[in-house]
Amino acid sequence: MTAPLTPPPPSDPSPHQAWQAPPPYGAGGPGSLYEQDGPGMKTELREAAVITVAVALGGLLLGVLWWWLAPHVPLVGDVVEKRWIVYVKDTEGEQAVGVDGTFALLGLAFGVVSAVVVFLLRRRGGVPLVVALGVGGLLGSLLAWRVGVWLGPAQDVLAHAKSVGKGVTFSAPLKLGAKGALLAWSLGALLVHLGLTGLFGPRDPELPAYGAGPYGAKPSA
Template sequence: MTAPLTPPHRPSPHDSAWPPPYSAVPKGADGADGTDGTPDVATEVRQGIVVLLAVTLAGVALGLLWLWLAPRIPLISDGKAVFLKDTEGENAVGADGTFTLLALGLGVLSAAVVFWFHRHGGIAIVVGLAAGGLLGSLLGWGLGTLLGPAHDVAEHARAVGAGVTFHAPLELKAHGAVLAWPVAAMLAHLALTALFGPRDPEPDWDDTLLSPPPPHDARP
């Protein structure tokens, strides 16, 4: 007669003490509701709000970098009208491209930082990252245009005088560029989670070992 196969160092599946009761399972730290360290809903919402605020404030860096790196559009006045000094220049397109590239870079960077501190992920954190990227883009857009050259071109031309070169206001003509940050952040966070995110634990033994052996045929 063969004894049932039981994995080493494991109690028998028919033992009433196995598995341990739910109350015996320790809770994770920092509001975790399970042994995997996953935070509860309230903690996850708080973390999502912190991510939202932090990523939004990073829009200040976007605005300052855009103001610093974006090419200027030179204008000149003859005392009656204002003209482009360089009619073949592509500085207006360059301003949009600079904003888009900066937003893409900040999107990837913010996703990497958020993943570093919150590897467990969660809906609230992902929503906070996306919403923060959008708000950060809007904040950077507004800050760059606010701190850039004056928006009243006619008044600016009168102030500098005829024949003097001055710069046009910093503008974002491709409004869809504000989506570059949240889209880049989502794609980067998804890639990082797929590559380095926590995995479900592998079973320690084959479930088939827990099944009782088939009965032996009785032979005379």
């Protein structure tokens, strides 16, 4: 009789057999090397829309502050040959430049505040968020400009001069001469948010080297 055939004992797995490929990118489950980072696109777009509206509504406060803090340009009315004329009382004054500068500085301050608040609430970047800050800042600046003009002195300077009388000083309408100041809010918000994201934002996971083992070391030959 022949002896029964028995299978050979299992040999020790070689290093090549023990190596396992890392899980594919985006595989879920605890302990995976890669996990999906951030909310979905629909969530990001919804958050971006809310941020845009909230930032733009801040223009109401900016407009009030601009009307309150901006210097007044003094005007004087006079009658020459039975015709009313209005001229600037202080021709060498810099009040008009101060009006534009006040708006730009306030816009930068609002941009810094809005960027810090958005970063603290969301703690990450993203194209929709950046676009929301830029568009919201521009809309807020436009709203602030119109609110400030509406709150300021009357736009009809001739009628205003006639109402106060000849030789009486009155304030010119609030006017934004340098339209580039409308971009101060958006630029300030984008730069500050970019800096905060680069310094304190989440870091992307490092990709292991090609052919690396489960513990980050290459298998021995």
